[in-house]
Amino acid sequence: MAEVQLVDVSLRDGNQSLWGATGLRTDHILQIAPVLNRVGFRALDFMSSTAMGVAVRTHREDPWERIRLTRAAMPDTPLQLIGTGFRFISWERAHPEVMQLVYERLVAAGISRFVLLDPMHDMDAVRRSARMVKRAGGTETILALTYTISAVHDDDFYAGIAAAAATSPYIDRAYIKDPAGLLTPERARTLIPAVRARLGGKPLELHAHCTIGLSPLVYLAAPDLGVSVLQTGCGALADGSSLPDAERVVANLRALGHTVDVDDRLLALAARYFSRLAAAEGLPSGRPQPYDEAFTRHQLAGGVLTTLRRQLSELGLEAKFGAVIEEVSRVRAELGYPIMVTPFPQMVMGQALSNVLSGGRYEVVPDQVIRYVLGSFGKPTAPVEPWVLDRILDRPRARELAGEPPPLSVAELRQRLPRGISDEELLLRFGMPAEEVDAMLAAAPAARHYTPEVQPVLRLLRELGSRPPVSRLVVDKPGFRLSLTRDRADA
Amino acid sequence: MILRRVLIANRGEIAVRVMRTCRRLGIETVLAVSAADADSVPARLADKTIEITSYLDVDAVMEAATAAGADAVHPGYGFLSENPRLARACEAAGVVFIGPSADVLEAAGDKLAARAHAVAAGLPVLPGGLVRIGATGADGAPGAADAAGLAERIGYPVLVKAAGGGGGRGLRVVRDPAELAGAVAVGSAEAEAAFGDARVYLERYVFPARHVEVQVLGDGENVIHLGDRDCSVQRRYQKLIEEAPAPRLGETLRVGMRTAAVALGLHLKYQGLGTVEFLADAGRSEFWFLEVNARIQVEHPVTEAVTGLDLVAEQIAVAEGRRLWLSQASVRLDGHAIECRINAEDPAAGFRPCPGTVTSAVFPAGPGIRVDTHIQAGSAVPPQYDSLLAKLIVSGASRAEALGRMRGALARCEIGGVATTLPALTALAADGEFAAGGVGTEYLARWLGRETQLVRDKSG
Numbered sequence: 001m002a003e004v005q006l007v008d009v010s011l012r013d014g015n016q017s018l019w020g021a022t023g024l025r026t027d028h029i030l031q032i033a034p035v036l037n038r039v040g041f042r043a044l045d046f047m048s049s050t051a052m053g054v055a056v057r058t059h060r061e062d063p064w065e066r067i068r069l070t071r072a073a074m075p076d077t078p079l080q081l082i083g084t085g086f087r088f089i090s091w092e093r094a095h096p097e098v099m100q101l102v103y104e105r106l107v108a109a110g111i112s113r114f115v116l117l118d119p120m121h122d123m124d125a126v127r128r129s130a131r132m133v134k135r136a137g138g139t140e141t142i143l144a145l146t147y148t149i150s151a152v153h154d155d156d157f158y159a160g161i162a163a164a165a166a167t168s169p170y171i172d173r174a175y176i177k178d179p180a181g182l183l184t185p186e187r188a189r190t191l192i193p194a195v196r197a198r199l200g201g202k203p204l205e206l207h208a209h210c211t212i213g214l215s216p217l218v219y220l221a222a223p224d225l226g227v228s229v230l231q232t233g234c235g236a237l238a239d240g241s242s243l244p245d246a247e248r249v250v251a252n253l254r255a256l257g258h259t260v261d262v263d264d265r266l267l268a269l270a271a272r273y274f275s276r277l278a279a280a281e282g283l284p285s286g287r288p289q290p291y292d293e294a295f296t297r298h299q300l301a302g303g304v305l306t307t308l309r310r311q312l313s314e315l316g317l318e319a320k321f322g323a324v325i326e327e328v329s330r331v332r333a334e335l336g337y338p339i340m341v342t343p344f345p346q347m348v349m350g351q352a353l354s355n356v357l358s359g360g361r362y363e364v365v366p367d368q369v370i371r372y373v374l375g376s377f378g379k380p381t382a383p384v385e386p387w388v389l390d391r392i393l394d395r396p397r398a399r400e401l402a403g404e405p406p407p408l409s410v411a412e413l414r415q416r417l418p419r420g421i422s423d424e425e426l427l428l429r430f431g432m433p434a435e436e437v438d439a440m441l442a443a444a445p446a447a448r449h450y451t452p453e454v455q456p457v458l459r460l461l462r463e464l465g466s467r468p469p470v471s472r473l474v475v476d477k478p479g480f481r482l483s484l485t486r487d488r489a490d491a
Numbered sequence: 492m493i494l495r496r497v498l499i500a501n502r503g504e505i506a507v508r509v510m511r512t513c514r515r516l517g518i519e520t521v522l523a524v525s526a527a528d529a530d531s532v533p534a535r536l537a538d539k540t541i542e543i544t545s546y547l548d549v550d551a552v553m554e555a556a557t558a559a560g561a562d563a564v565h566p567g568y569g570f571l572s573e574n575p576r577l578a579r580a581c582e583a584a585g586v587v588f589i590g591p592s593a594d595v596l597e598a599a600g601d602k603l604a605a606r607a608h609a610v611a612a613g614l615p616v617l618p619g620g621l622v623r624i625g626a627t628g629a630d631g632a633p634g635a636a637d638a639a640g641l642a643e644r645i646g647y648p649v650l651v652k653a654a655g656g657g658g659g660r661g662l663r664v665v666r667d668p669a670e671l672a673g674a675v676a677v678g679s680a681e682a683e684a685a686f687g688d689a690r691v692y693l694e695r696y697v698f699p700a701r702h703v704e705v706q707v708l709g710d711g712e713n714v715i716h717l718g719d720r721d722c723s724v725q726r727r728y729q730k731l732i733e734e735a736p737a738p739r740l741g742e743t744l745r746v747g748m749r750t751a752a753v754a755l756g757l758h759l760k761y762q763g764l765g766t767v768e769f770l771a772d773a774g775r776s777e778f779w780f781l782e783v784n785a786r787i788q789v790e791h792p793v794t795e796a797v798t799g800l801d802l803v804a805e806q807i808a809v810a811e812g813r814r815l816w817l818s819q820a821s822v823r824l825d826g827h828a829i830e831c832r833i834n835a836e837d838p839a840a841g842f843r844p845c846p847g848t849v850t851s852a853v854f855p856a857g858p859g860i861r862v863d864t865h866i867q868a869g870s871a872v873p874p875q876y877d878s879l880l881a882k883l884i885v886s887g888a889s890r891a892e893a894l895g896r897m898r899g900a901l902a903r904c905e906i907g908g909v910a911t912t913l914p915a916l917t918a919l920a921a922d923g924e925f926a927a928g929g930v931g932t933e934y935l936a937r938w939l940g941r942e943t944q945l946v947r948d949k950s951g
Contacts (some may be wrong), residue, residue, distance in 0.1 A: 031515070032513060034516040034517060034804075035515075035516070035517035038495070038516070038517045038518075072816050075808075075813060075816065076493065263495065265519070266517045269517055375623050482599075
């Protein structure tokens, strides 16, 4: 019987998977942070550069301040950031100096654990990033072994990556990351031991989304196979396209005889909080998912599918939905099986859409695809189909992008950006349009407290306050009557 | 260590206040309640209650903590909050006492010891010293001097103070040397009765002066201040209105007091939340150490309003053995806050306590308005406890804005069934002298006299 630890993903991956990364604000997080701190999680999946961008763009909140305040509110549980190691907020490749500065500022603000997710499993790149994190003072690095089903991603492939991680002094542990929730218990029984055997004794974690309902079962098999940490969600931010529900996982593991040292009362409190928040804000709650065989082929996450359906219906082309999905599988194979994690689902989908809707295949090629083929994101796992490669590179735009100047160094950025700004602001301005950063800086500081049940009343009051004054307001229902009349003296 | 269950050994609004933070932090609350408080709002808000015979009984509180399986005791203010015996009993039982160490409580509780520490830390103290009483008992204390000679050296008027006391009890002003012996005898007897400690000491009586205090927070190694408060609006040493920051103090005096408070905190290796009280003469830019309150204060919300901090959470963090997460530079003091104590006392009858049953309780809400209370319609106000019903805390970007909110908010407070200090607070809020800011400790008595005269004139 094993001792299992949990990493909670509600605040980052839960919010991203179920609430489009825009659901949670700083006040939502700070309200529950002290409770999450006391549950006994090994760490919290907390931030990504994308989430930092969303804080600025959608909520006009300073993401650095959010990290600092959360760190203060939860001093015992390490906060984790997930990143590719080559970009910060914007999709463009960042200069290594800029990435070094990113890590330094993140550590100073309160991030201590870093997930290194290179979508191509480029181990040279991962080792470089891990070294930068350690130099910046990060305490824990964790390599992502991103799981997918393809002609090239077999157990040996992942074992090879694990072996590369085993020899790096800068990589502390690894996790199997299954962003699409494709891992079955059967495959787990060969994959996990294969990875463990080559990982050199470094701890292994598991992170599998519930997309088609498989991961809760995989989680029950994992501890016996040598996984020491399971990544889970809480309440409304579990299940669905998020991760398995922590309360259920704990109950099931204990039923199997494993030990999970978490405070059940506080775990329940946290879970109820996210459910109360979802109800107050009109956000969906994750639900257990039915199995869907077709999904194992296109591997598109729920959010991407929803967006596609909406785009097609706006164009009056709902009938093309099936054709586009078919095309996704084809494009993915031709591009060398990019793993369907950000930014690749969007990229593959974009190409599939233009292949179906424009005159012919690869007639129109989005810049992201050209950059991918040019190797801007690293070396594709399998070679790109030669005719596709020629077709993409044999166009003026490809030559333009190939001739793009290298990314700017920190010194060059300082020259171009306003003088005297902090490093934190410099990095935001590097990754985002100036007007968005300006708007965030001009906004009032984020609120620090949040009570779900009060929100409807606050909304009502805000609405009333924003309208021309009414002389009388009456709420009438059986057994209750509230009547407010405008006071002439105050008018 | 992480605290998971806290026994709150207190009642009233402070019990509710501590529970609110515990709930936010995910800490279970067990409230020790007396029979008189079994149906109180705090009793209903707590996760669990456990009956005790008295809030002043150390053994009862410890038994309750053990029975409840609490891993800490929060003593609130008053009652056992500064009792070193409770702190030691907690330590012996392996329960965390949410407050300073027993040694610090002893040092702060004995006013003469506190005075000695203040001197050692370089703080200015008023001329004074311990009085020799009779041939037995307290006269054995080292350094005790003959009262008459001591008073001559200090210069009249002098103040007779209880060494083991607090809360204004045992205090006596002596202006005429002929009254000294009597005042010392009565003060000593009163101190013996109230604190079980007959020792009294003399200090120069400064008049007029202001009562200004500095909030400090320490982790045993680092100590920071969280700004100052003015508590000069008081009657017989009972505060009625407090504010932060102290108005019209002057930067030299303000910085001097804050620096002195931190110096004393460092000297005591202070752990937790505490207040260093000073007497200040703003006109001459002088200040003197008064005492240390080694607990959370009634008036802590005005500091919370201007710092944005949760002081109970800071207490708990230190009790969990954490280093301060704040540095002095990271503490920001913004705006102004005023607290009004709404007591069940009749200002028209010399502030006589008015126990009874609250029949209606309506409090205001809105931006810059906070109400800390444990009462609602139907709440009992038992005669055996402190008469504090509620604290109205208003804040704004400036003192003028806070004062405007105070007037509006007081007008919206309605408490029925018992007489309250609301009429006095409302009248004070309208008084020009208070509005100007910077009144001394003599102000309230003077104002009351004027008001009484006004009432007499009108009715006459």
